[in-house]
Amino acid sequence: MKIKNNYSLKKYNSFGIDVNSQYFTVIKNDNDIDDLLVWRQQSKQPLLLVGGGSNILFKNNFLGLTAIIETKGIELIKEDGEYYYVKAASGENWHQFVRWTVENGYAGLENLSLIPGTVGAAPMQNIGAYGVELADCLYDLEAIELNTGRAKIFTQEECQFGYRDSYFKSVAFDKYLIKNITVKLSKKPQWNINYSGIKESLEGQALTALNISNSIISLRQSKLPDPNIIGNAGSFFKNPILKEQQWQELKQKHPTLSGYPQKDGSIKTSAAWLIDQCGWKGKRQGDAGIYEKHALVLVNHNKATGEEIWALAEDIIASVNNKFGIKLEAEPRIIYS
Ligand SMILES: Cc1cc2nc3c(=O)[nH]c(=O)nc-3n(C[C@H](O)[C@H](O)[C@H](O)COP(=O)(O)OP(=O)(O)OC[C@H]3O[C@@H](n4cnc5c(N)ncnc54)[C@H](O)[C@@H]3O)c2cc1C
Incomplete structure (x- = not known):
């Protein structure tokens, strides 16, 4: 297992955020996995496992070892x-x-x-x-x-x-x-x-x-936008799961809201609809934006930082909460350090 220092993760995350990892390696086989475990025990450094980086938002550089998993078969x-x-x-x-x-x-x-x-x-x-x-x-x-x-x-x-x-x-x-x-x-x-x-x-x-x-x-x-053309992580928010009573109250006020009953009696509703109703679709804050064809997808138009994407996500969460009393949750993993 070869370790590189201060390595760019830009092509290892589908948002295309330009951050570095303090240490970086690629895992190709069982020997690499063994080496990784030894390195982690000895160094006591944080370890981040990454596949395609399509469900991760890097707010900052990662202080630790990023290991890209490339085992095949x-x-x-x-x-x-x-x-x-x-x-x-x-x-x-x-x-x-x-x-x-x-x-x-x-x-x-x-x-x-x-x-x-x-x-x-x-x-x-x-x-x-x-x-x-x-x-x-x-x-x-x-x-x-x-x-x-x-x-x-x-x-x-x-x-x-x-x-x-x-x-x-x-x-x-x-x-x-x-x-x-x-x-x-x-x-x-x-x-x-x-x-x-x-x-x-x-x-x-x-x-x-x-x-x-x-x-x-x-x-x-x-x-959906192709991450090779415009950076994104697919749906940025989970669809909220509501209790029956909250769902009934909302549905009465907003008859076009859709709901999918879950096995436990709760109702899954559409985060995209809620965001769209707040007027976010296609909006931009600098290079951080919401895809014009899908309100659930946050995009990096070119040089947005992870902080900028996250600031936009927080604004969306606040506006949906104000209008509907529902707190959206991010779907991707957010890396803070
Ligand atoms: C355009 C687009 C469309 C998408 N559509 C969908 C969709 O329809 N449905 C859906 O569910 N998701 C969707 N996603 C999200 C994403 O593709 C999935 O979550 C995917 O499984 C992430 O895989 P990854 O290898 O990129 O994971 P990464 O982003 O690399 O990692 C995600 C998490 O898994 C951990 N991890 C990665 N590999 C390992 C491992 N081998 N062992 C332990 N932990 C590991 C990471 O540490 C991290 O916590 C979409 C994303 C994009 C960009």
């Missing part, structure tokens, strides 16, 4: 009457992994096409899109406990997945390096095509994982 490890079991290393690009599965005729991940980032970060916030979450397909994952170096297999239940949440993002935050995941992909797929726009774009085509994936790719390309 995708393999069909077994199949039974009902499922294919496919294992992938953390450093694999998520979208390429999805395409590998659909091109081999395995169904289940197609709705999660074109989500940026890596396989290893996907369980962190239980990535989701178009009615499907990683939790729906994850079989288990292998993680290394950073303090002890011990490897542990976590079953789907042990990952404690929730809406944009998991054991690794909450209780065990920064305690594990996720090394690989295994997904189980059903031989009798249940297609999820009811989300607006998917069914229409599939008209006249056979229902296959590959066709659905292609349709999701086109839909996403028409709605």
Whole structure:
């Protein structure tokens, strides 16, 4: 494992924020992971694991070691009457992994096409899109406990997945390096095509994982900014989860507000709608802005700093709170030092 000093992270975060990491390394294999654990024990420095950097906002330089996970490997490890079991290393690009599965005729991940980032970060916030979450397909994952170096297999239940949440993002935050995941992909797929726009774009085509994936790719390309062209981290805020009573009161005042009932009786509502109602879509504060086609996506028009993006986020949080009494929560990880 080679360590560099004061290394620029500009191309390692999808906002394209120009910050440095005090120390920097790239993890390519098991030996690098072993070296990383020894380095961390000996130096006692903070460690930041990064995949594609597409769910991180750097407010400042990072004081510690940034380790970019680039381990590779995708393999069909077994199949039974009902499922294919496919294992992938953390450093694999998520979208390429999805395409590998659909091109081999395995169904289940197609709705999660074109989500940026890596396989290893996907369980962190239980990535989701178009009615499907990683939790729906994850079989288990292998993680290394950073303090002890011990490897542990976590079953789907042990990952404690929730809406944009998991054991690794909450209780065990920064305690594990996720090394690989295994997904189980059903031989009798249940297609999820009811989300607006998917069914229409599939008209006249056979229902296959590959066709659905292609349709999701086109839909996403028409709605979301490409981080290679304009810096962003996708949805910047989580959709708020409201108690039934608060939801009913809001819905009465704002009949066009949409709500999705959750298993526990609460209602998930649309952060994009709330932000849009406050007039933020397309606005700019210097180079920090809100994407003109999607109120949930904060963008770096060119040279915004992380502080500037965060100041804009705080202004949005305050205005939504004033108008609706709802405090939005940021979805990406915010790095303060
Ligand atoms: C244009 C765009 C669209 C997006 N659309 C969606 C969407 O539809 N749905 C969705 O859920 N998300 C979406 N995202 C957010 C993002 O793509 C996902 O959260 C993705 O999983 C982040 O992967 P990453 O490798 O970039 O993670 P990073 O940003 O590198 O890291 C995210 C977190 O995971 C930790 N981490 C990374 N790798 C590991 C590892 N191997 N072990 C332990 N911890 C690790 C990091 O420390 C950090 O806390 C979008 C982002 C963009 C830019």
